[in-house]
Structures are given as C-alpha cells and as structure tokens.
Amino acid sequence: xxxxxxxxxxxxxxxxxxxxxxxDIPEYATNLSNILEMVEQLNSVDTDDVKPMAHPLxxxxxxxxxxxxxxxxxxxxxxxxxxxxxGLYLVPRVVE
Amino acid sequence: xxxxxxxELSAGLKSGEFSSVELTQSYLDRINSLDKQINSxxxxxxxxxxxxxxxxxxxxxAGNVGILNGIPLAxxxxxxxxDVKTSCGSKMLDxxxxxxxxxxxxKFNDTGAVMLGKTNMDEFAMGSSNETSxxxxxxxPWQQESVPGGSSGGSAAAVAARLAPAATGTDTGGSIRQxxxxxxxxxxxxxxxxxxxxxxxxxxSSLDQAGPMTRTAEDAALMLNVMAGLDPRDSTSVDEPVPDxxxxxxxxxxxxxxxxxxxxxxxxxDDAVAKVIESAVKEYEKMGAVIKExxxxxSNLAVPTYYIIAPSECSSNLSRMDGVRYGYxxxxxxxxxxxxxxSRGEGFGAEVKRRILVGTYALSxxxxxxxxxxxxxxxRLITNDFNQAFADVxxxxxxAAPSTAFKIGELTDDPITMYLSDIYTIAVNLAxxxxxxxxxxxxxxxxxxxxxxxxxxxxxxxxxxxxxFQQATDWHTQAPAAFK
Numbered sequence: 001x002x003x004x005x006x007x008x009x010x011x012x013x014x015x016x017x018x019x020x021x022x023x024d025i026p027e028y029a030t031n032l033s034n035i036l037e038m039v040e041q042l043n044s045v046d047t048d049d050v051k052p053m054a055h056p057l058x059x060x061x062x063x064x065x066x067x068x069x070x071x072x073x074x075x076x077x078x079x080x081x082x083x084x085x086x087g088l089y090l091v092p093r094v095v096e
Numbered sequence: 097x098x099x100x101x102x103x104e105l106s107a108g109l110k111s112g113e114f115s116s117v118e119l120t121q122s123y124l125d126r127i128n129s130l131d132k133q134i135n136s137x138x139x140x141x142x143x144x145x146x147x148x149x150x151x152x153x154x155x156x157x158a159g160n161v162g163i164l165n166g167i168p169l170a171x172x173x174x175x176x177x178x179d180v181k182t183s184c185g186s187k188m189l190d191x192x193x194x195x196x197x198x199x200x201x202x203k204f205n206d207t208g209a210v211m212l213g214k215t216n217m218d219e220f221a222m223g224s225s226n227e228t229s230x231x232x233x234x235x236x237p238w239q240q241e242s243v244p245g246g247s248s249g250g251s252a253a254a255v256a257a258r259l260a261p262a263a264t265g266t267d268t269g270g271s272i273r274q275x276x277x278x279x280x281x282x283x284x285x286x287x288x289x290x291x292x293x294x295x296x297x298x299x300x301s302s303l304d305q306a307g308p309m310t311r312t313a314e315d316a317a318l319m320l321n322v323m324a325g326l327d328p329r330d331s332t333s334v335d336e337p338v339p340d341x342x343x344x345x346x347x348x349x350x351x352x353x354x355x356x357x358x359x360x361x362x363x364x365x366d367d368a369v370a371k372v373i374e375s376a377v378k379e380y381e382k383m384g385a386v387i388k389e390x391x392x393x394x395s396n397l398a399v400p401t402y403y404i405i406a407p408s409e410c411s412s413n414l415s416r417m418d419g420v421r422y423g424y425x426x427x428x429x430x431x432x433x434x435x436x437x438x439s440r441g442e443g444f445g446a447e448v449k450r451r452i453l454v455g456t457y458a459l460s461x462x463x464x465x466x467x468x469x470x471x472x473x474x475x476r477l478i479t480n481d482f483n484q485a486f487a488d489v490x491x492x493x494x495x496a497a498p499s500t501a502f503k504i505g506e507l508t509d510d511p512i513t514m515y516l517s518d519i520y521t522i523a524v525n526l527a528x529x530x531x532x533x534x535x536x537x538x539x540x541x542x543x544x545x546x547x548x549x550x551x552x553x554x555x556x557x558x559x560x561x562x563x564x565f566q567q568a569t570d571w572h573t574q575a576p577a578a579f580k
Binding site for chain 1: 192193195287288289302303328331332334335394396397399400401403404411415418419420421422423424425429430431432433434435436437438440441442444446449450452453454456457460467469470471472473474475476477479511512526527528529552
C-alpha cells in the first residue's frame, strides 16, 4: 500500500514546499517507505471504539479575557527578517 | 569547584567561600579549554554570563536571594534567548538572534541564575545521537568515538564533562532521558504541561516538554522548583499547584510498589544493561520496596504511533520556517514558491526533511484518518495501559535505553534502528507522564541509566525515589577520566 516512488516523493516535497536534491530522492523514497511499513503495524490493532487522543491530559483549551496584553513590537521583530521595507516583509513579486 | 553540585555551590556562595563571578569565570575557563574535545556548546556567552554573575553577587550582598542565585547554567539552544543566537541546531536559524526570552529563560533570569551559553543539539530536536546538528556532532565525554545521545546531547555532555553544574533539556520522545543515560547524568522529563513551552522552539507540540539535566536528583528538584508552573503564554501549561520538590526527597522507600514491565526486559535489550537495571532494582528491595512484574501490552505500538504523531506535528510546526520573517533565506529567489522551496531545502538537514516529508504525507488529503487519527487512537491505548498499571504500583522502572551509547556514524544510515533507541522512552511522552533517567552503573566503562516513570504530576515522588538511590549508590558522582 505505502511503497513510495520518486514521483510520490516529489509530490510530497512540493506540498511541503521543501527542496530535495534530485540525487537524494531515491534514498528518501526508501526511507519513507520503510517508515510507513513500520507504522503499518498499527493496522493490526482494532481501534474502532477508541476515541482519538489529542492531548495527554485530555485538557481543553483554556480561555482568557479578550483584552490587549501585548504592545506593538514591530520594529524589534522585523529587525530579524531577511528583507523588510516600511514595515512590510518583502518577497518576490507575486502579481505581475 | 567543578565537581560540586548546585546545592553545594549554592552553599559556597552563601558562606562567601567564592563569588558568582569567580565561579562563573572558572566554568568559562573550563569550557574554553575543554569544549573543543566534545563540541557541547553552539554559543558561549562569556560577557553576558559575567555581567549576570556580577548582578547576582550584588543581589546577594543586598539581601535574601534564591538558591539558584549566582549559579551558572547551560541552556539548550532550543530556548529563545533575547539578543543571543538561538539556532535550534539548524542552518535555518543560524542567523536568528531572538527578540525575546522563553519563559524558562525569564524564570532563571528572575532568580539570578547565570547563563554560560547555549548547548548543541540535534537539528530542531530531531535525532537520538546529536549527529543531525548543523554545528557538528557532540562527543560523549566518557568515550569520544561515541554519541552522547540526543536530542539534548550537548546539555548532557556539558554536565557530564563538568562544563556546567546543570543544564536544561527538552524531551519529545526521550531527548532528556536517553542522553542522560548515555552520559551518566540525572535527567527529568516532567509531566506534559508542567513547564511552559513558550519560547521553546516547537517540534511536536502535544509531546514536547522541558526539564532539568543535572548530576543529582536534589539538583533536579532545585531546577524544577524554578521551571515549573502555569504560564498564561502557553495555553497547554497546566494550572496545578507547584510543590517544593525538595520537600519529600528524604521520604522512605519502605513499602514503595515498583512495577517492572516485562515488555521492557525482553528482546532487544542488551544483556549487560539488563543486569545493571536488575541490580539497581535490588538496591530498592534492600530499602524496603516491593517489586511487582507488570505488563504494558501495547509497548510495541509506541514507536510506530510516535513516528506518525511527531512528524505530523513537526511538518505543521516547521512550516513557519519560510525564509520570510526570520532565519535563512536562499539567494536570488525567482518567485515566491522558489523562495519557500529553496530556503527550506537549503536550510534544513536530511533528518528534518525526512520527518517533514513523513508528516506531510500522513496529513495529506485522503490519508489523515488512516495515519494521524489512527495514531491518536493507539496513543490512547498506550496511555490506558499506563493508567491501568498505576492502579497497582507507585512507579514503573526499567532501562532508559536498550544499550549504552553507540558509536558516532554507527546508525546514521539506518533511521529506523536509530528510532528504536528511544523504544523505552517514547511511550512516556505519548501518555504525557513524568520520567527520569538516573545513573545506575556501567557496561564497558559506559554509563547506564535507570528509567523511573511516574503518574501524572508525580515529579516529587520520582525525585524522592531517585534521591534515595543516590544516597545508597555513588554512580552519579563518577566523572569521565578526561574531565575529572
């Protein structure tokens, strides 16, 4: 079921917007197939009546009052960005 | 001075035997002369450390201070530290100077502790050997051809080599306990939510937890006293009272019910490691504890369950590393996709990519129920096993890792065997339980750690159990020959 080939890896890598070197793709395909084979052990377990567990203590999201607690720290935060101008993060042109 | 525990150093500061500036300088000198052998630090912060030490000395002169005041510590490079590089072991964050402090860092600062620097780690905490760090592997101080374990390998090695009295670590699948075992130190992973994750770079958010890495259980208690507690900035931190973790260290072991899961002593466990663990358990029998064989029947599901949940959450968390707001950006991107693809492709190493790919696949359309939801269900079965076991016993014991430290390069081509080195620690994260590794002996001069697993929020109990072992044995006081 889950043996992945080169085109699968390329497709997944694009979904993740993750550059993968052409020469490494066969190895990733093997690694990923092996990992998926390992996790297939889970299919031997009947879990039909088991509720999925999202949080180890089954806690629910804590809510707080909707009040402003942070001050504007834009200049400090943007000083770490690769490229900014006038308070905006710059990326290559998206719309021609 | 470098063989003293936090408790002893704190007494020395209090009595005026030495100042924090003197103490800090002596550790900086050791790091400077010895760390090139083991590569345990990514960044050393001597100026900041000496400034903090000077302040600590002034605070002490002015009045009452906490026990950690003036004590130098090493921080894992996963914790954001304001104005200091926070790389998470990755080229992706090599340019990242954090604009703020993690809550854990703020808490140590508030109590007057000193930061010596930031320790090496597997890239984004993904690894069991410290070999995935962009800054090169850390070497095990006991035998430098061996790995220190991971992902908190730099912290474990630094503490074992006496380059810091104690350090912080984080543990998603064993990343505090396995390196503590490999390096012969004491490591505690608290209950999920006990310590704030704010400013701790996320790997798998439903599993990640920070904890102390020290030489003694008493020191771990002193560190946890500072680290634990509710944080309004981390919505998963838990609103449970924080006890004084040193208060019950001396409680008796008489009548303590210890469960030994038969699955943790079966195939896959090194025979010599098994013998060390068995004699550690005998030590507890001498102290009046009662041993009971138990079963955790879903133990074999822990590794596969983890390798769905952790990569899925990692692929989601690491999507924030996009080359736009901080961190590494590729040169001359052609368009926006090219910017994302190349920045991430050039910024991440092989193991991180592997996990992002697995997680992306598991979460992709059509596979979500078959993988992620399925793993969340088996996660509950694993947790139920523990809950059932804890109806009969107070603590579960076993090995922290199936072997002693393996050699650098030995498992790098074999990800799945590497994953299996966390076979005894991973289930504890899935169930959100507290766990410890305590030095319990040696095999061929390499340390072996005894793992203690407790009920949710039973950190005091675990520290008590570990402390009593350390009163009866001296494994935890032994130092690697090159770093005595």
